[in-house]
Amino acid sequence: MLTEARSIRIKGRSFLAVVLTPDLPFEDWLVRLDDLAARSAGFFLGRPVVLDVSDLSLDRAALKAMVAALGGRGVRVMGIEGARPSQLDASMPPGMVGGRPAADVEMPAADAQAHAQTPGKAQPAEVREVVAPVARAALSSLVLHEPVRSGQSIVFPEGDVTVIGSIASGAEVIAGGSIHVYGALRGRVLAGSIGNSAARIFCRKLEAELLAIDGIYKTADDLPAELRGQAAQLWLENDAIMASRLT
Numbered sequence: 001m002l003t004e005a006r007s008i009r010i011k012g013r014s015f016l017a018v019v020l021t022p023d024l025p026f027e028d029w030l031v032r033l034d035d036l037a038a039r040s041a042g043f044f045l046g047r048p049v050v051l052d053v054s055d056l057s058l059d060r061a062a063l064k065a066m067v068a069a070l071g072g073r074g075v076r077v078m079g080i081e082g083a084r085p086s087q088l089d090a091s092m093p094p095g096m097v098g099g100r101p102a103a104d105v106e107m108p109a110a111d112a113q114a115h116a117q118t119p120g121k122a123q124p125a126e127v128r129e130v131v132a133p134v135a136r137a138a139l140s141s142l143v144l145h146e147p148v149r150s151g152q153s154i155v156f157p158e159g160d161v162t163v164i165g166s167i168a169s170g171a172e173v174i175a176g177g178s179i180h181v182y183g184a185l186r187g188r189v190l191a192g193s194i195g196n197s198a199a200r201i202f203c204r205k206l207e208a209e210l211l212a213i214d215g216i217y218k219t220a221d222d223l224p225a226e227l228r229g230q231a232a233q234l235w236l237e238n239d240a241i242m243a244s245r246l247t
Contacts, residue, residue, distance in 0.1 A: 017048040017078070024056060026066060030073075036219075037073065049075055050096060054082025063087050140177075147183065148173060157194050169209060178202070197236050202246070206232040216241055 022029045079096035140159035147165035157176040166183035174190040178200045185203035192199030192214035213236045231246040
């Protein structure tokens with residue numbers, strides 16, 4: 001008896017992934033990663049993560065130990081970039097090529113407050129578009145007429161994002177341009193995500209967990225105390241995030 005052949009539907013999707021780029025010694029890099037996780041709870045929760053080892057000289061055992069160490073911290077690696085085929089086996093995440101770079105995600109070091117609250121540019125993570133982002137439109141701006149709830153992630157690399165409401169703790173907005181929040185900013189916002197250093201962040205009430213402009217980051221602990229709970233704007237100047245009150 002012949003059965004009717006059925007086609008297999010294969011769809012293309014694109015997601016925004018966090019790309020971790022470790023440096024050696026790996027133990028020291030893990031200390032910085034742990035500090036990031038402690039200062040921005042949930043940053044890696046549910047995110048696709050790619051491990052970039054292009055600049056590291058590792059054997060298979062060291063690479064496997066690296067993936068295991070990240071897994072023990074709840075960081076699930078979906079793919080490895082820059083690894084040789086001989087370094088990978090069936091028990092490892094697959095090798096990946098062809099990621100399209102976006103803005104680096106440079107996290108502030110533990111002693112950032114001791115350096116006039118100026119984050120460095122040699123920290124462990126970057127955001128890279130590896131496969132179309134979650135929200136895409138043929139417009140230069142996106143207006144959200146409802147608050148962004150905890151657990152939501154809005155990605156709009158084409159331009160500015162305006163939120164008519166608040167961004168809840170645990171929520172995230174990523175924009176290629178500036179971000180305007182006509183309410184409380186309690187979650188995470190990443191402006192200028194594809195390399196726009198002129199992007200800015202505006203909000204009615206600054207209580208953010210994490211802020212970024214063109215890959216330069218500040219966590220909640222790095223924000224000036226006098227700006228918390230205030231209407232504020234943030235911009236990039238000489239590779240440092242500057243902030244002032246809005247009057």
